[in-house]
Amino acid sequence: MRHLYIWTAITVIVLVSATGDVLLARAMKQVGDVGALWRRQGLFTVASRILRNPCFLLGIVAMSVAFFSLLFGLSWGDVSLVAPASASLTFVANAIAARIFLHERVDRRRWMAALFVAAGVALLAG
Amino acid sequence: MTPRKYLVLAGVALLGPIGDSLLSRGMRQSGGISPHHVHTIIFSVLNPWVAAGIVLLLGFFASYMTALSWADLTYVLPATSIGYVVLALIARFLLHEQISLSRWLGILLISLGVGFVASGPALTQHPAAESHKDVADVVSSGVER
Numbered sequence: 001m002r003h004l005y006i007w008t009a010i011t012v013i014v015l016v017s018a019t020g021d022v023l024l025a026r027a028m029k030q031v032g033d034v035g036a037l038w039r040r041q042g043l044f045t046v047a048s049r050i051l052r053n054p055c056f057l058l059g060i061v062a063m064s065v066a067f068f069s070l071l072f073g074l075s076w077g078d079v080s081l082v083a084p085a086s087a088s089l090t091f092v093a094n095a096i097a098a099r100i101f102l103h104e105r106v107d108r109r110r111w112m113a114a115l116f117v118a119a120g121v122a123l124l125a126g
Numbered sequence: 127m128t129p130r131k132y133l134v135l136a137g138v139a140l141l142g143p144i145g146d147s148l149l150s151r152g153m154r155q156s157g158g159i160s161p162h163h164v165h166t167i168i169f170s171v172l173n174p175w176v177a178a179g180i181v182l183l184l185g186f187f188a189s190y191m192t193a194l195s196w197a198d199l200t201y202v203l204p205a206t207s208i209g210y211v212v213l214a215l216i217a218r219f220l221l222h223e224q225i226s227l228s229r230w231l232g233i234l235l236i237s238l239g240v241g242f243v244a245s246g247p248a249l250t251q252h253p254a255a256e257s258h259k260d261v262a263d264v265v266s267s268g269v270e271r
Contacts, residue, residue, distance in 0.1 A: 021199055028194035035130065035192065050191065071153055071167055079150040091203060098199040105250040106200050109242050113204035116239030123232030124210055 002076060009073030013066050013086040018093035020062030022101050027056035029102075084125035091118040127248060131196065137189030138202065139209030141182050147213070148179030197248040204243040211236050 031037070031049050038046050050056055073082040095114040099106040106114075152175030170176050193202045211233050217223040225233075 021203070024191065025194045025199040028191055031195055034195040037195075068167055071149070071170055074150055074153040075167075079154065083146065083150060091207075094203055095200050102199060103250070103252070104198045104200050107246070109246045110200045110204070113239040113243035114200065116235045116242065117204045117207045120232045120235030120237075120239060121207065121210055123228050123235065124214055125232075 006073060006077035006082060009069050009076065010082060010086045010089070012069045013073060014089045014093050016062050016069065017066035017086075017090050018097045020059045020066055021090075021094050022097045023055045023059030023062060025098065025102055027053045027059055030055065080125060084122045087125070088118040088122040091121065131193075134189050134192050135202070135206055138186060138193055139206040140212060141186035141189065142206070143209045143213045145179045145182035145186055148175050148182065152176035152179060198250050201243055201246070201248045204239050207236050208240045211240075 027050070028034070030053060031046070034046055034050075037049070070082070070086065073086070076082075091114050095106055095111065098104045104110075152173040153170060155173060155175065171180065190202070193206070214225060214229060214233055218225045
């Protein structure tokens with residue numbers, strides 16, 4: 001049962017945090033350059049524009065679910081398995097999701113970056 | 127990319143891994159949480175390590191949101207993974223922990239990945255957004271002056 005709990009938690013973390021990252025990235029692109037907006041219209045405008053964005057709110061919900069799945073996973077599995085496995089798989093899931101849902105140009109350079117970092121994170125924390 | 131933007135990326139890179147380390151230390155103290163008593167996870171935040179981790183992760187989140195407002199997700203994530211390398215080097219040279227060969231290989235791979243992505247553009251330019259962005263640049267540069 002222990003392995004089932006751990007790998008279920010890792011799968012949930014990866015899928016939900018990729019969903020959250022994509023939603024948050026979309027929200028922040030809709031909001032626009034925070035630094036420039038802050039200088040032009042002040043912090044209050046920036047904050048209210050972010051907090052009223054539906055993608056941002058959904059992204060926060062997804063991130064909260066991912067966060068509690070991580071706590072759940074960490075309470076069962078070794079940190080040396082749960083943290084690197086979920087972090088490393090999330091890099092790959094994000095590259096796929098960003099290409100499909102955000103239409104980011106994921107060229108060869110970015111694929112290499114995602115895969116190298118995913119492998120590196122797995123080795124580093126493993 | 128301006129110095130200020132690199133500072134934001136550094137915030138994403140460092141606050142995230144340090145916050146995560148604090149969380150894992152706190153959660154190991156509190157022990158396994160049964161799925162039948164999953165609500166007890168709420169009380170984990172009372173642990174000081176978990177609480178400190180959450181504070182750092184809030185700072186991480188603010189920097190992350192700022193970075194995503196002017197850079198692609200597939201740029202921000204690999205670029206800021208250099209934080210893992212910095213943490214490992216801190217562990218090696220300040221805390222005098224031993225680093226195994228596979229960890230050095232991990233450090234090398236992450237550094238290469240960061241090099242790949244950092245040598246490219248930070249933001250995908252969509253044709254439809256080009257003219258819009260030009261206007262925004264003119265407006266913001268006007269304000270800076």
